[in-house]
Amino acid sequence: MKIGINSIIGVTTVATVMSCSSAKKEYASFELYPVRTGSLMEMEYTPEATKFTLWSPTAEEVRLMLYDEGEGGHAYETVKMELGEDGTWATVVNKNLLNKFYTFNVKINDKWQGDTPGINAHAVGVNGKRAAIIDWKATNPEGWENDQRPPLKSPADMIIYEMHHRDFSVDSTSGIKNKGKFLALTEHGTMNSDKLLTGIDHLIELGVTHVHLLPSYDYASVDETKLDENQYNWGYDPLNYNVPDGSYSTDPYQPATRVKEFKQMVQALHKAGIRVILDVVYNHTFNTAESNFERTVPGYFYRQKEDGTLANGSGCGNETASERPMMRKFMIESVLYWMKEYHIDGFRFDLMGVHDIETMNEIRKAVDEVDSTVCVYGEGWAAETPQYPVDSLAMKKNVAYMPGIAVFSDEFRDGLCGSVWEKGKGAFLAGVPGGENSVKFGIVGAIEHPQVRYDSVNYSRQAWAGQPTQMISYVSCHDGLCLVDRLKASMPEATPEQLVRLDKLAQTVVFTSQGIPFIYAGEEVMRDKQGVDNSYKSPDAVNAIDWRRKTMNGDVFMYYKRLIDLRKSHPAFRMGDAEKVRKHLEFLPVEGQNLIAFRLKDHANGDSWEDIIVAFNSRMTPARLAVPAGKYTVVCKDGVIDVRGLGTQTGTEVIIPGQSALIMYR
Structure with missing residues (x-):
């Protein structure tokens, strides 16, 4: 989750009286809104006819607009939609609409809300303003029907590598052709100037099992029409949740291109024996008043405070209401869609503490029905206090109520490195006493263990994990200072040799702990970000991995590689069971x-x-x-x-x- 996102905040109050079709329809609360049955599909195409469907129970009128292009120009046809059951509007266009674009416009209380591609677009034009009708079979790479997840016996066997598409491949030293694109992860044989492997071959050489991709869905903070300006963003700015982002495709104007290239990336990683985790940000949207949610069913998808203003558990201007049936349904269907259409193998939930426990458990249940080896983990906290009972939120302290879901351990991280909020103060790694029990807490995987003094653990005074695989072990990620910068900040007098020693020591603790190990891309070559801790929109000069570092820090890379091999080779370091750990x-x-x-x-x-x-x-x-x-x-x-x-x-x-x-x- 980034800090400092600029959001457009719209204020929406709970509706007490809404009109529906020609007759007034009253809803005393959002809980009484009808729930759409079946899937939330909004467009079903055949060459003969295309059916459009939109859930908007408070609408008086809904129009469908058809366009020739993904941006610019006017609708060549406007079609009035008809209200059916469960507050759902529908229409059928009896002609071949292949390669056309569309939007919906909803009228509520005599006001048109503005064009939206809907809440569930699966393909869009440039910048995601209009949904697209494409030939889905043409988006499947050759052999896609035979693509399979690499085997995984236990979540304890996972080794996660968190990366940003642009960071990983954009630098001139990467030797990669499709720099900053999905396709960068399909290129084999790429090397730095010293003939050391980069790209996907580097990942294979390192030995990771999972790649965690920072948000790769269609996000709002990069203008896809101006990619030559080298804009940068982590992507925690949701626009269209179920479409790959156009800035990582070779042609954001062609809706099918981003879809096919994303699949090519997944396919290449699977062939390399690496699973793919998608970073999902269902806790908020980039803006509110102009969001697809708000333009479709005002107020419903967001939580409000008692005075009617927007709650802000995300720290980004709004927080979604996962407990409301249609938001919960949307999240579950979205996760399943990424699994089915794109063969995604795992999900990392941004600010998972904003969501309610029941929704997260329903997601886990739905995922298990397809493939129980697909991982689900997230941040067990929120940016601000959500507008929902704390004991019902998917917070770290409530992990015991969410079996099969893991969270990051900031106890472990800060026990090693020091508080992320006090950059100059170190902890165990810096030789500062007092963090030993927080480190032990992480070594056992945040479970109950008779030798851990929980009254001396930072942040938590008791174990919160039922199983060690419910804890993500890490010392740094995209948020906050990366490991090298953290060591420099807390130990400004440290020599280059000492930094190397402490870097190795930090990751040895991570990889011999009983949780799921997680490293930030580039740590294995001692990447730094020039001391910038919130680099969500910093330039490539700050964020890009300089692949010459693999040459300069070859000893560190080899240590990481052998450390990973040690963990893989010896099941004692990954028991995956709380009773075994205690024994x-x-x-x-x-x-x-x-x-x-x-x-x-x-x-x-x-x-x-x-x-x-x-x-x-x-x-x-x-x-x-x-x-x-x-x-x-x-x-x-x-x-x-x-x-x-x-x-x-x-x-x-x-x-x-x-x-x-x-x-x-x-």
């Missing part, structure tokens, strides 16, 4: 602060290694650790990982070098 993960006693150690014992989760010792030392000096007697093989020490072994260790004491991790087994 097999034991924290070891340590002397002093800024030292954390634990043992994974008794062939945890069927691991071939009988006992694994993991220790994190954020002190600048070496630390001593008492360990159970035995002969150990060291696989990670002093910033180097090799699962084949770096040497052996015997006795009851081991030395952990400063600002590094130690992993050994027997």
Whole structure:
């Protein structure tokens, strides 16, 4: 979720008297609005005839406008729609409308609300102002019907890589032809000037299992007619929820192009063994008065305060009302549509805490009926207090009521790095004592564990996850300072060598924790953003990944690659079950602060290694650790990982070098 979005705020009060068709129809509250049965499809095309349908129960009149182009000009035909059941209007146009465009206009209380492509357009023209009628079969790449999700046995096996299309490929050093486009992720053989892999081959080499794409639906804050101006935005500005964004296509004027290219991207990632997660932003819209929701059914899709003004749990000018039946229905159908039409494998919910628990559980249930391996996770908070009972919201503290849904752990993140709100103050990584239990909280996956002192955990005073796979483990993401910038801000005197050591240490904690590991694109080559923490509209000079860094920081990349391989190879690091974690993960006693150690014992989760010792030392000096007697093989020490072994260790004491991790087994 970005901070500082400019939204157009419209004020809408709850309607008490509405007219419907020629007769007045009263609704005492939004809860009494009729609910459309069947799907929310608004356009059904055949060469012989096209049926248009729009849910607008408070409308007095609804018109359909047909256009030859996606922008400019006037409607060549206007068709009056007829009111049917459940507040739904419909009409049929008996001619071939292939490649035409359309909008709806709704009249309420003698006022026309303005053109809208509807709330559920699946194809649009440039900038998303008009919906499009296209040949859907032509949007399927060759072999699309045989496209399959890469196998996934357990959510504990996931390794998530969060990326922005433009960041990942736009830099001149990427060697990618379709820079900043969906197609960038279909190009194999791309390299930087030193012949090191970039693009999709880089992802394969790194070993991630999931790519989390920042918002890729049609968003409002980039003008698709001016792409030569190199506009930038993260995309948390929803316009049309069920259409790929035109700025990432090679031709935003051709509605079918963005659809096909998005599918080509998914297909290429699937062939590479990588699943695709879509960042979805159902909690608010870019604007309110001019939004598709408001122009169709004023007030209904948004929550209002008692005085009738808009609630603002998103911090962006409005918050949607997920608890209302048609908004809930819309969200469920939208998620299922992306799964069916685009073969999407997971969803990250922006500001999930704005939504109600029942809706999130209904989404999880609907997803499970199609494929239970599709992941659902989100931000377990809101920007401001939503206008809904807190105990009924999908907040982090209520995760126990949402089985199968995961949330980010800011306890873990800030226990390692320090509060995101105080950039200059570090925590465990910076050698600042007091964050150890917050880090332990993350290591066990936010579950109940007898050795975690919850009264010393930041933000949460109790476990909130029922299973460790309900926690996303991370140290940075697109929001806030990226890891390198965070380390620089909290440790301005740190040398380049120390930054490397701490970068490796941070991710070792993440990848040996029992939650689902998540890294921000470019962290593996020590990407920075020049200290900008809210780069949602910063230029490429700030946001783009400089692929020369893969050469400069080849040692760091190799460490990440081997760290991922270590996690994949040893199920003890990804038990995926709370009882197993409590049984097999034991924290070891340590002397002093800024030292954390634990043992994974008794062939945890069927691991071939009988006992694994993991220790994190954020002190600048070496630390001593008492360990159970035995002969150990060291696989990670002093910033180097090799699962084949770096040497052996015997006795009851081991030395952990400063600002590094130690992993050994027997």
